[in-house]
Amino acid sequence: MVDPDAAIYEASREALVRYATTLVGPSSAEDVLSAVVLRVLARRRLAELDDPRAYLFRAVLNEARSSKRGPRHVGLPEDVGVHMDFTDHAHLVAAVLRLPLKQRAATYLVYWVGHSVAEAAALMGVRQGTVKRYLFDARRSLRRELS
Amino acid sequence: MNDPDLFRTAYAELDRLSPSAPSWDDVTTVHLSAAPATPHVRRAWNRTASRPRFAMSALAAIAAVGVVVTVGVTVERGARGTSSIAAPASTKAGADAPYLLPSAVPAGFAAVPRLPENGPGTGDVDSTISVMTDGDRQVIVLAMPTIAAQGLLDSFPLESAVQVAQRSQGDAALLVFARGVSRSVVQELVATVQLSTDHGRVTMSGINDPLRTRNASVTAFASHPFEGPSVSYASPARGGLRLLNVGVESGTTLNPLYRLLAGPDNMFAAKARGNDVNLKHLDILERNGYTILATSNGDVSDKDFRAFVAGLHDVDAATWRAAFGDLLNTPAS
Numbered sequence: 001m002v003d004p005d006a007a008i009y010e011a012s013r014e015a016l017v018r019y020a021t022t023l024v025g026p027s028s029a030e031d032v033l034s035a036v037v038l039r040v041l042a043r044r045r046l047a048e049l050d051d052p053r054a055y056l057f058r059a060v061l062n063e064a065r066s067s068k069r070g071p072r073h074v075g076l077p078e079d080v081g082v083h084m085d086f087t088d089h090a091h092l093v094a095a096v097l098r099l100p101l102k103q104r105a106a107t108y109l110v111y112w113v114g115h116s117v118a119e120a121a122a123l124m125g126v127r128q129g130t131v132k133r134y135l136f137d138a139r140r141s142l143r144r145e146l147s
Numbered sequence: 148m149n150d151p152d153l154f155r156t157a158y159a160e161l162d163r164l165s166p167s168a169p170s171w172d173d174v175t176t177v178h179l180s181a182a183p184a185t186p187h188v189r190r191a192w193n194r195t196a197s198r199p200r201f202a203m204s205a206l207a208a209i210a211a212v213g214v215v216v217t218v219g220v221t222v223e224r225g226a227r228g229t230s231s232i233a234a235p236a237s238t239k240a241g242a243d244a245p246y247l248l249p250s251a252v253p254a255g256f257a258a259v260p261r262l263p264e265n266g267p268g269t270g271d272v273d274s275t276i277s278v279m280t281d282g283d284r285q286v287i288v289l290a291m292p293t294i295a296a297q298g299l300l301d302s303f304p305l306e307s308a309v310q311v312a313q314r315s316q317g318d319a320a321l322l323v324f325a326r327g328v329s330r331s332v333v334q335e336l337v338a339t340v341q342l343s344t345d346h347g348r349v350t351m352s353g354i355n356d357p358l359r360t361r362n363a364s365v366t367a368f369a370s371h372p373f374e375g376p377s378v379s380y381a382s383p384a385r386g387g388l389r390l391l392n393v394g395v396e397s398g399t400t401l402n403p404l405y406r407l408l409a410g411p412d413n414m415f416a417a418k419a420r421g422n423d424v425n426l427k428h429l430d431i432l433e434r435n436g437y438t439i440l441a442t443s444n445g446d447v448s449d450k451d452f453r454a455f456v457a458g459l460h461d462v463d464a465a466t467w468r469a470a471f472g473d474l475l476n477t478p479a480s
Contacts, residue, residue, distance in 0.1 A: 006171040017168035018161075026164040034169050089156050096157035111151040112158035139150040146153070 004047035009037060012053050015113075016060055022108045023064035023101055032063045039063070057123035061105055095145035099138050102126075106134035 013033065020029035036059040046052040096104065102124070109120035110131070117135075121128045148156065 003171070009171050013168035013170075018165045021165040022158060022161050026161075026166055030166050030169050037171075089160055092153060093157045093160045096154060096161075107151075107154045108158055111154040112162075138154070142150065142153060 005041070005045055008046045008052045009056075012056055016056055019057060019105075019108065020060050020064060022104055023061065025097075032060060036060050036063045051122070054122050054125075058125040061101070061124060065101055092146070095142055098145065099141055103134045103138035103141065106131050107138045110135060 016036075017029050017033050020032045023029075024032050036056060040046060040056070040059060046055070049055045096107075099107070105124055106120055109115045109123055110117060115123065117128050117131045121131045124131065
């Protein structure tokens with residue numbers, strides 16, 4: 001019998017690791033995701049949560065914030081910077097990665113994943129208005145960066 | 148491009164760099180694992196049990212006794228999508244290899260064909276490995292995919308590897324790396340490890356598949372079912388490798404090592420936890436003729452790590468033997 005928690009995790013894990021990559025970079029994404037799952041499991045079952053997927057997304061964001069504060073964090077944009085030679089849009093990616101974490105999360109969820117503002121708000125654990133503000137600030141900051 | 152398109156373009160690039168997500172089993176293996184096999188090791192384990200423990204990915208380290216003469220690590224960035232990482236090591240010196248350790252890689256190495264990359268059903272470590280040889284020695288070239296090379300090198304204790312070698316009376320060796328997956332960044336990092344072959348040819352398998360390795364001397368791998376702090380064991384059919392690891396991690400991290408190194412007679416690695424490539428702790432124990440390298444990447448406290456190491460020190464020869472029994476008695480050919 002499949003563990004319900006495993007099924008929940010498996011259904012979202014690829015999306016979660018991509019989300020984590022956006023937040024902390026590819027080198028730390030797996031660690032963030034692993035830490036999230038184990039942190040959750042230490043307290044409760046995923047299957048007991050009302051919206052475990054949203055819970056996991058929020059947890060990834062929180063873990064990303066924690067890891068960025070940590071002394072051993074391999075931070076952005078440096079850790080992604082080593083990959084920049086291999087992208088066609090290095091300057092653009094670097095500029096996006098300089099955005100604050102929550103702005104990055106909001107723009108990723110809305111502009112890239114395609115969530116609505118309401119859905120992104122649920123995944124981030126904030127109000128819709130907050131997401132809108134993140135999007136506005138991110139657009140403005142990016143324009144400023146690129147100009 | 149309008150603003151959202153700019154973001155989409157950037158995130159499309161980032162998506163390409165994204166690693167594969169760890170599987171449920173990977174994440175939970177250690178979390179759900181049983182107690183360690185022996186009271187002493189269990190005691191050491193329990194001292195750190197209140198701390199997060201496990202590591203999907205991260206680093207590993209190896210100390211070896213009586214075998215390896217020199218250690219060299221070269222890290223450089225390779226070109227994505229190419230397979231040219233097996234260039235002679237001597238060409239890696241200079242400005243393009245700022246992390247080259249002095250006198251690490253001798254000239255005259257010739258490239259031999261790369262070992263296979265990740266094949267179907269070969270697990271979750273998506274790495275490449277190359278081998279160079281000058282006839283007497285071989286150089287292992289690892290391309291570790293998802294490590295951000297600069298970030299790694301900022302925190303990676305290459306000097307610790309040297310220290311290991313020195314403390315092992317010039318015998319030993321090295322090191323490592325870490326996390327699997329994502330072909331998109333394969334060859335970001337190339338680590339060249341120079342090993343002597345005094346105890347027979349240094350050999351290694353395709354990093355992903357010990358059972359399908361091209362080298363017969365590392366085909367007979369086995370994972371010993373100790374749990375808790377993971378204990379794994381690799382024994383080549385010949386070649387003298389006896390590699391043991393006691394660690395608090397899923398096994399994913401260190402498995403490549405088991406598949407990588409041959410030559411060192413006895414190795415024992417204890418790993419408290421890894422969550423990034425930063426060796427905060429490193430201690431070497433000598434016990435029962437074995438070199439035991441205890442490592443932690445810093446996610447446990449000094450206190451906990453010392454307690455863990457102290458627990459290992461407490462393990463007497465009889466207990467080691469009770470714990471690992473026939474494994475330690477396996478003669479090195």
